[in-house]
Amino acid sequence: MEDFLAAAVEAARKAGEIIRAGFYGKKGVEHKGLVDLVTETDKGCEELIFTFLKQKFPDHKFIGEETTAALGPEELTNEPTWIVDPLDGTTNFVHSFPFVCVSIGLTIQKVPTVGVVYNPIMDELFTAIRGKGSFLNGNPIKASSQTELVKSLLATEVGTKRDKPTMDDVTNRIKSLLFKVRSVRMGGSCALNLCGIACGRLDLTYEIGFGGAWDVAAGAVIVTEAGGLVFDPSGKDFDLTSQRVAASNAFLKDAFVDTLQQSE
């Protein structure tokens, strides 16, 4: 496991260099959707990470955001599978807004087992191995101990779908939650929101309808190893491929799920 983590950290740092180098310059932006962006940096980083990890672990499987966009989704099997978002927060990258990261997760038997999330602009490296704790730049981190929703800081994202029913759902949910929590943040990176839960700077996060497993595979390990919980917004078990996620510390889960249910 430590080998897997070391390789993932090395790949993340290399990709982080590319992101950092391109961060303040002009970017060539393509559109996967009206507001769903991709750049050469996304593609370059995914290629670098895949090439590096495939060389070390030729029998492993790979699922990446940009490869999936090009070739269609791969099914998640029990094989060790690297699930990679080469640049989470592409919109932020395009605007030079500093919430961007590489997210590299490894599942074994479909269970997220190794997680690395690296923000090269703020120089924050989040790592975790199942059973071995969670770390930020090598220092152990823990989810918050907040027990009251009204004192909790919530992060969510508006996503990239712009049809009216989705937008109405998104804002109605936020409206409903605003009456119950302390405040709401929208930083633009799902993986970094999960890491925020893990290190206690956020208490609650949810996102419904994001790109894919690559946004959450690494963050899921990092949260659980920090003593937090990752679950479906309905309260049921988390499903990595469902494009639905919620996370909090252990104390807040029930109240959070109740509030999310009421907002449906």
Add this chain to the structure above:
Amino acid sequence: MAQPGSVEDFLAKALDAAKSAGEIIRSGFYESKVVHHKGEVDLVTETDKKCEQLIFDFLKQQYPNHKFIGEETSAACGTEELTDDPTWIVDPVDGTTNFVHGFPFVCVSIGLTIGKIPTVGVVYNPIMNELFTAVRGKGAFLNGEPIKVSSQNELVKSLLVTEVGTKRDTATVDAATNRINSLLFQVQAIRSCGSTALDLCGIACGRLDLFYQHGFGPWDVAAGFVIVTEAGGLVYDPTGKDADITIPQIAASNPHLKDVFVKALQWK
């Protein structure tokens, strides 16, 4: 060394004050905080009060004839009216909720108005080590490097930032989220970071394209106002009229986007 009583001198002293307050914020950031409530979700800590005291004491010593408006003093004693006198308008910790949670978007905001015009602005985030500065007529800077607003001219490619504020009555929350819903159809994406002053600085350095907020105090915007305008941006009332920093509604963008943004903000 700047001539005493010159705007450069005002900037230099504001910088000293901001850095000292920044140290206090940095040292308290990862510790446990004692939180008091000004409202259900409107927080204040000992750090806010200590920083405001430090900044006021320091600047009053330098400029005994200047006036002072600070968030925590106003909370205690009521807000002073803004006059033509040189007036320091200070938010000792903008993003107190973030400070309490250890979320790294916090800053000291120190603005100076002369003739009611924001003339000197310093915003310092000691956690991310970003120091934004501007003097009227002399440009805007981030850690000493000149900054400019973005050149984006299309709403649909623009990154919008706003804050939900601290009022939780139904009318305010409804209006805030309905406005967000309406804008979501027109802009690229929305961010909410928890610090009005840092949002304005984000406009100034081009990492954000559009900003608006309803419900804040003049201390949240006095410094950012100069920083945005000196970076080539515009600060205005969301209706398109001139901004008045004592009225709690404001918008900011680069010049290309102002008209379309004002139109988009007229949601009913």
